[in-house]
Amino acid sequence: MSEPILSLEAVETDIAQYHILKGVSLSVPRGQVTMLLGRNGVGKTTTMRTIMGLLRNKAGQIRFDGAEISGELASSRCRAGIGFVPEDMGIFSALTVEENMILAAVSGAPDRARLDWLFTVFPPLKTFWKAPAGTLSGGQKQMLSIARAMIEDRKLYLIDEPTKGLAPAIVSTMVGALRELKRQGASILMVEQNFAVARALGDHCVVMDDGRATWSGAMADLATDHALQERLMGLSMEAG
Amino acid sequence: MSAAPDHTPTFAKHSITDRIGQAAPYLLVPVLILAGFIAIGAPTSWLTLTVSGLAMGMMIFIMASGLTLVFGLMDIINFGHGAFISLGAFVGVSVLFGLGGWTDAASLPLNIAAILLAILAAMLLTGALAWAFERVIVRPVYGSHLKQILITVGALIVIEEAIHVIWGGEETFLNRPNALRGAVTFAGAALEKYRILAVVVGLAIFFGLRLVLQRTKIGLIVRAGVENPDMVEALGYRLRLVFVGVFIAGSALAGLGGVMWALYEQVITAGMGENMMVLIFIVVIIGGLGSVEGAFVGALLVGLLQNYVAFLEPKLALVSNIGLMTVILLWRPQGMMTVAKGS
Ligand SMILES: Nc1ncnc2c1ncn2[C@@H]1O[C@H](COP(=O)(O)OP(=O)(O)O)[C@@H](O)[C@H]1O
Numbered sequence: 356m357s358e359p360i361l362s363l364e365a366v367e368t369d370i371a372q373y374h375i376l377k378g379v380s381l382s383v384p385r386g387q388v389t390m391l392l393g394r395n396g397v398g399k400t401t402t403m404r405t406i407m408g409l410l411r412n413k414a415g416q417i418r419f420d421g422a423e424i425s426g427e428l429a430s431s432r433c434r435a436g437i438g439f440v441p442e443d444m445g446i447f448s449a450l451t452v453e454e455n456m457i458l459a460a461v462s463g464a465p466d467r468a469r470l471d472w473l474f475t476v477f478p479p480l481k482t483f484w485k486a487p488a489g490t491l492s493g494g495q496k497q498m499l500s501i502a503r504a505m506i507e508d509r510k511l512y513l514i515d516e517p518t519k520g521l522a523p524a525i526v527s528t529m530v531g532a533l534r535e536l537k538r539q540g541a542s543i544l545m546v547e548q549n550f551a552v553a554r555a556l557g558d559h560c561v562v563m564d565d566g567r568a569t570w571s572g573a574m575a576d577l578a579t580d581h582a583l584q585e586r587l588m589g590l591s592m593e594a595g
Numbered sequence: 596m597s598a599a600p601d602h603t604p605t606f607a608k609h610s611i612t613d614r615i616g617q618a619a620p621y622l623l624v625p626v627l628i629l630a631g632f633i634a635i636g637a638p639t640s641w642l643t644l645t646v647s648g649l650a651m652g653m654m655i656f657i658m659a660s661g662l663t664l665v666f667g668l669m670d671i672i673n674f675g676h677g678a679f680i681s682l683g684a685f686v687g688v689s690v691l692f693g694l695g696g697w698t699d700a701a702s703l704p705l706n707i708a709a710i711l712l713a714i715l716a717a718m719l720l721t722g723a724l725a726w727a728f729e730r731v732i733v734r735p736v737y738g739s740h741l742k743q744i745l746i747t748v749g750a751l752i753v754i755e756e757a758i759h760v761i762w763g764g765e766e767t768f769l770n771r772p773n774a775l776r777g778a779v780t781f782a783g784a785a786l787e788k789y790r791i792l793a794v795v796v797g798l799a800i801f802f803g804l805r806l807v808l809q810r811t812k813i814g815l816i817v818r819a820g821v822e823n824p825d826m827v828e829a830l831g832y833r834l835r836l837v838f839v840g841v842f843i844a845g846s847a848l849a850g851l852g853g854v855m856w857a858l859y860e861q862v863i864t865a866g867m868g869e870n871m872m873v874l875i876f877i878v879v880i881i882g883g884l885g886s887v888e889g890a891f892v893g894a895l896l897v898g899l900l901q902n903y904v905a906f907l908e909p910k911l912a913l914v915s916n917i918g919l920m921t922v923i924l925l926w927r928p929q930g931m932m933t934v935a936k937g938s
């Protein structure tokens with residue numbers, strides 16, 4: 356088995372004076388989808404932001420693609436190959452869809468073929484190419500946020516709750532797109548509250564509680580074990 | 596598109612009222628000019644006042660444009676901006692004195708060349724000082740507005756004193772270059788030549804800035820950074836470096852504004868930049884922090900109102916801009932054209 360694309364070792368992060376991550380250890384295998392699960396407020400988003408470098412860990416190690424990156428800026432981490440879809444989508448609403456995409460293509464102009472592929476996955480982006488991103492619907496903004504992370508090939512994608520607040524029809528578009536990304540061999544770490552979605556996409560999962568990773572294993576094991584779900588996440592989530 | 600999703604995308608169509616809402620700040624300028632016409636009555640006085648209001652507005656815009664970007668992009672309150680205005684004026688005026696032969700010649704090309712050289716020198720010097728200023732003064736006080744205010748006010752005073760030491764004296768008087776003295780008559784109204792030049796320069800700066808902000812990647816980074824700096828970093832850009840560039844460019848524009856203002860007032864003092872800061876802050880606030888277009892419209896409104904009111908009711912000239920700010924903030928508390936933070 357090859358070295359994981361990402362591994363965290365006893366990572367601790369404070370936000371202001373609050374001790375939020377109290378020692379998170381987890382690893383994300385290459386070419387697979389790892390789900391980060393857990394109740395609201397356990398520190399999933401904080402973990403994602405710490406990996407991206409938007410928050411600094413005060414202790415522990417973050418190894419990405421063989422190198423320790425704790426001291427790197429977020430911009431360097433992106434250039435090293437981490438794509439980020441934040442929980443709030445991080446859309447630049449004053450910029451057009453096109454401008455959002457141009458900005459996301461950090462190493463030059465967006466690749467035409469890649470763009471055409473994204474248009475087939477997310478047709479509204481083509482329809483509203485010249486529109487200010489602020490005028491898009493919630494689902495379209497999420498599509499833009501994911502497409503932005505995908506406009507260039509990244510070694511790892513961090514995707515924080517991509518289906519939050521979306522209508523079921525749009526959720527299925529989203530799942531289709533992420534499945535396509537997965538089929539191409541991308542490594543993904545994804546936070547997902549919708550267990551049906553988590554189950555449909557995830558190979559592995561890591562469950563967090565109170566600033567720590569408390570369980571990790573195969574998605575299949577968690578999906579079939581309702582008692583385990585109950586114990587880890589406090590409620591039995593119906594597999595859809 | 597075979598993989599089309601099973602929903603039809605809904606696009607929030609811009610209604611007529613939305614469109615007017617977006618253009619509303621721009622419309623305020625002609626509305627104010629029209630109101631001025633009605634209130635003043637005499638067309639020739641109105642035309643003179645309008646041109647002079649526009650000229651004043653353009654110069655305030657040049658000085659405010661850099662400050663609004665620094666404010667919007669990095670959330671830095673920089674009172675030292677006023678020092679760059681004064682310094683630009685002193686450097687520019689020194690160059691103009693040095694080129695006395697060119698400024699006294701009755702030749703518009705020579706006069707313009709002298710002004711351009713003065714502007715170039717002012718911008719280079721203020722830009723270079725801004726580079727050091729950012730490193731030494733601004734960088735240690737990120738995130739604390741109180742410290743920013745204290746240390747940049749301190750720096751403003753130090754630079755003003757340094758100007759006293761280097762150039763000496765309280766006030767320095769100057770004449771405009773030969774071909775830019777006096778006025779032209781248009782439709783019976785006397786329009787000062789220099790004010791027309793100021794309008795042209797202001798428009799050139801505005802459209803130049805717009806071009807950079809709308810059409811270049813650096814411009815995209817700046818506009819995106821005003822809205823969500825973290826996301827710009829997460830997309831691979833070192834916003835810090837961009838910010839240093841914006842700070843230098845913005846301060847150089849303050850220097851340019853200082854030269855223009857010096858030629859307008861025909862007298863310079865070390866405190867001239869500081870005196871402008873109140874109007875500049877009003878413009879930045881009513882325009883919306885970080886919005887160059889907002890600063891442009893705001894500056895024109897301030898310039899026009901100041902001139903109209905000074906003619907109609909001189910006693911109210913000082914309070915008119917505070918009144919303008921109050922009205923605009925009641926209408927749009929974040930300023931006319933602010934960008935929403937976050938998404
Ligand atoms: N800016 C902040 N200031 C203080 N506490 C915060 C801040 N952001 C998040 N937290 C706290 O950190 C904890 C983890 O938050 P988060 O990582 O967003 O959780 P999750 O994504 O798992 O729902 C929560 O208890 C939250 O209240």
Ligand SMILES: [Mg+2]
Nearest residue numbers: 399400401442
């Ligand atoms: Mg979260």
